[in-house]
Amino acid sequence: MGHECEALEREFADYHDMRYGIGVNSGSSANLVSVAAMSELGLIRRGDRVLVPALAWATTYAPLIQYGLEPALIDADASWCSVRDADILHTYKLSGAERIGLVVDCSILGNPSHGAFWSQVATNWGAPLLVDNCESIGAREPDGTRCGTRGLANTFSFYFSHQLSAIEGGMILTNDEDFAIMCR
Numbered sequence: 001m002g003h004e005c006e007a008l009e010r011e012f013a014d015y016h017d018m019r020y021g022i023g024v025n026s027g028s029s030a031n032l033v034s035v036a037a038m039s040e041l042g043l044i045r046r047g048d049r050v051l052v053p054a055l056a057w058a059t060t061y062a063p064l065i066q067y068g069l070e071p072a073l074i075d076a077d078a079s080w081c082s083v084r085d086a087d088i089l090h091t092y093k094l095s096g097a098e099r100i101g102l103v104v105d106c107s108i109l110g111n112p113s114h115g116a117f118w119s120q121v122a123t124n125w126g127a128p129l130l131v132d133n134c135e136s137i138g139a140r141e142p143d144g145t146r147c148g149t150r151g152l153a154n155t156f157s158f159y160f161s162h163q164l165s166a167i168e169g170g171m172i173l174t175n176d177e178d179f180a181i182m183c184r
Contacts, residue, residue, distance in 0.1 A: 009171070012156075016149050018173040020180035027134040027157020028059035030170035034130055034153035035063035037182040038102065043128050043152075044069065048101025051121065053082040056106045060132050069102065082106070084114035100125040107136035107147045115141050119150040128152040134170075152176055153183075 009021035024030050038044045046068030052060065054073040064071055077083040082105065103122040107113040115131070122129035133139075133148030134157035140146055148154040151174075158169035174180050 012171050016173055019175045022172040022183045024170045027170040030155035030172045032063040033183050035067050039067050040182055044101045048099050050102040052104040053106045055080055079111040080108040084117040100127050103127050104130045106132045110136050110139050112139045112141040112147050115150045
């Protein structure tokens with residue numbers, strides 16, 4: 001966690017026009033640290049429902065389960081990302097969902113997710129947004145927004161099979177100072 005890591009955190013955050021970069025040992029840990037920080041800050045709590053893509057990774061789901069959250073899977077569209085469908089939200093409200101405490105968005109295999117839609121969903125529910133962008137570094141949404149920049153927490157992996165490889169490693173990006181401090 002010396003000067004080289006600090007330089008990477010700053011450069012990676014700058015590239016994404018984000019204020020804070022927090023280097024971690026893996027993308028898996030980036031997700032876990034993000035969920036842990038949200039829990040510690042009281043933003044999520046055990047029993048909260050989480051809107052989460054049905055197509056993601058074990059490392060997307062594991063922290064949710066570990067923190068006692070209840071995943072509500074959102075189907076994928078032809079892009080392999082979560083379908084953009086306002087009816088889904090109506091369905092969850094009608095089903096008596098106690099509380100949507102967190103929204104998770106993933107861009108799959110370089111395909112930009114419907115980030116603006118899921119960001120608005122999180123805002124409408126009053127829930128934080130976690131963007132798992134492990135496989136889409138550098139991708140842009142149709143409006144030009146760089147993937148992995150809309151969430152309270154935006155996570156990245158540098159695993160050897162991803163676009164930017166350090167064999168292992170990960171990053172959390174955020175614009176929220178309190179969240180960044182809690183992640184550290």
